[in-house]
Amino acid sequence: MSDSVPMTPECYARLQEELKNRIKVDRPKVVQDIAEARSHGDLSENAEYDAAKDRQAHIEGRIAELNDKLARAEVIDPKSINTDKIVFGATVTLFDTDSDNEVVYQIVGEDEADIKQGKISVTSPVGKALIGHTLDDEVRINVPSGTRIYEVTEIEYK
Incomplete structure (x- = not known):
């Protein structure tokens, strides 16, 4: 796979921090744990090992x-985007025509998607359906419970 992986600067920093921690903390600890387990003798019946x-x-x-x-990261800062279309990084306000509710989603990369925080993956069915739409568009999205119809009421890049 050589495809780029879109992500916000915050996600890039978080993944770099996790990598640093895995290399500098987790890796040496597990090597130490293996050495200690080896010192306990017979490896064939050594659950710790x-x-x-x-x-x-x-x-x-x-x-x-x-x-x-x-x-492969393609770091995209939503604040630097200048378009009237929905693209990666957009914070989109949608009006659900069935329930008369408003929902707000930010379209992000897979590693930062968190529906509880209103962050949906650009590769999710909802994310894919929203890409390319503009203000006042009606968007039909197939979800497990059927087809939802949303009206795009606001697009922000913040």
Whole structure:
């Protein structure tokens, strides 16, 4: 995979911090845990050793994943975007015509999506459906419970 990974500056910084922590804290700790478990003798029946090796595999896998994402990162600062269309980084206010409710979503990368914070992934069905629309557009989005119809009432880049 050589596709770029869109993310906000905040997400990029958070992933860099996690990578640094995995390399400087988690990796040395698990190496120490493996050495300690080895010192307990027979490795064939050593649950501590097996658990430490599993943790090591998980940590190394996450380090590789973070390195890959950061190498392919396309950092996009929403404040620098100047368009009237919905694109990555947009904070969109939608009016749900069925429920007469307003919802606000920010379109972000997969690593920062959190529906409780109103952050949806650009690759999610809702995120994909919103991309390219402009103010006052009617957007039909297929969700598990059926088709929802939203009207775009505000687009901000903040």
